[in-house]
Amino acid sequence: MNKYTYTSITLLVALCLLSFFLIRSQRPGSSYPFRFGLDLVGGTELVYKADTSKVTDVGGAMDSLKEVIERRVNIFGVSEPLIQTESAGLISGNLDERLIVELPGVTDIDKAIELIGKTPILEFRLARADSEKIVEKNPEATLDDIFFPAELTGRYLSRAQVIFDPTTQMPQVSLDFNSEGKAIFAKVTREHKGEILAIILDGTIISTPVIQDEISDGKAQITGNFTPEQAKSLVRDLNYGSLPIPIELSSSQTIGASLGEAALDAGVRAGIIGFIALSIFLILWYRLPGVISVVALVFYVALSLAVFKFIPVTLTAAGMAGFILSIGMAVDANVLIFERAKEELKKGKNIKESFQEGFHRAWLSIRDSNIASIITALILFWLGTSAVKGFALTLGLGVLISMFTAITVSRTFLFAIAPQGTSNLKKFLFSNGLHLK
């Protein structure tokens, strides 16, 4: 037994463990399930454009926006929602900051939009010095004409609750700001004593109290003419998320569950049929090395699927197409090596030498051609909406993983079984093509 035999046995054991993992992790409740895109399981995707023109800390604002939306979606009870932000800029190629919300299983798009869009925007604004004159002159003056933002928004809110005025028993909403908000609130109330600080919710003035004194404890009350129910729902909405910045729906997509399921089944079926047809071709044409390349291909599939579970890669219809395509491409390295080995066999070298030479000589072209494929995959990933990203990721990972399986794995097995002799039968088994010798 040579060292290749031992490595082969190790690899086979590894394959068994990998398969065991793949099967086990398919059971419900596993922490490594496949993650499927909305086009395969059905659901709703909403892409929002965030208006960051009025904030300085764009990254921070987007992060808190994401948190707020997550809280909102969670109380709605969607299983495994996916909320992402995408920044603007040269690298991403986006012109604006985006928020992407994926809601698997939700197929009522209007309900979904309502769920997210209904979040209130709470802001505090100071009246301009000549605000009364402006209103006199132009009774239809907009909020922007009369007030200017006081830097204080719902973003800095840590808690809201309903309280009742001890004398009138009228419901009020009390607000607690976080430490950052507390500082801003103190600064605003200190610098603008005696002025009007309007509380505006979703573009409507709720109340216009006059600042009596500096407020340094970060607490405020809204005394609108609320009914207890209104106060309660306002508090709930504020707690579950007052949006730090305005967002606008820029695109939406809903896919029915049955359509997704059919696409998933079809993808799996195409993959299995493709794999079997490919294996038949490889074994008929490449004989014994063909069998080995099929074994390497089984490794490739098992390893890729495990990587998809670990990263995790969101599998979409396009992603599955990418993976099926990569199965075909993964064989390329083997084809290159076997064809090269055949040339060497023809020159009269023995089987072992021929395959050594085959691996050695094919390496450069495998390397260079795969680098070109990886460049393409990277750029596709950059281009990506979720469908294209899935394709790019499965294709790119496929190239990397296939370099390992088609070279390392198939080399180990080949040399483990490569015979010493040069009998015609042995030569036949290790040669390829239509001819018999």
Place this chain on the structure above:
Amino acid sequence: MIVVKQRKIWFALSAILFALSIWAILAYGFQFSIDFKGGTLTEVRFEGTLPAKEQIEGALNALEIGGYSLRPSGTDRYIIRTRELSDTERLQLGDTLLSISSTKFTIERQTTIGPTAGAELQGKATKAIAVVIAMIVLFITFAFRKVSKPVASWKYGLATIIALAHDVIIPTGLFVYLGHLHGFEIDLLFVTGLLAILGYSVHDTIVVFDRVRENLSINHEKNNREDFETTVGKSVNQTFARSINTSVTIFITLLALYLFGSEATKNFALLLIVGLIAGTYSSIFVASPLLVTFHSWQKK
């Protein structure tokens, strides 16, 4: 050797297909999908009898949503493409369908893309294609930097780019024509397919060029004074079986995807199949003979 000797025939064949594709693109133009121009796509599945097209058209005309396209899809569904619909308009569309159809229906899929998002993606797709091409030329020039005799390494890059253009324009031309006949649209998946073809085309061309590179250095070591034409011809012959077999393996998987795969990736698989055939042809019959042509121009 027939590949290199008879190169004018292969060039002519490619040139004809190329010209036809350009003609198709100019004559029919691109049918962009809502991915790129914005709008709303609604796929409706009817249970029981499918209402007649006229019936739905009548109902859609009553809604004030401007121009639309209505196409049956499969045996039980219609795909309606309209301009970007607002929330209320989407609800109206549902109500209208309810009023004309006695059978139950389900909105299987509805996608709305704003016009700015579409335009942005269009810009991004163009940039992506340009960046892929630029990166690949740079990479090839770098990979072949040591073989600048008898043909400069950037000419390998140039030959690759010509093969690339060939591999991308021909499937595009075919799809524009099919778009004219069957309403295929240029969507994001189409651009993805084109980029995948770009990647494959280069991958395939590099393998042949790598063999030229190797043969040149062997000749150099052994002081073999071989004609460049002979070297290229020999390299093509040596890599011929590999080129065909790799194409066959990929072809098998793509065919499975086309025949058995999901409806969503059917056109995508077809595009890749056409690209694969063009790509295999071009790396053997276009890119390599072009090297010889470049060399003979150099000598004059």
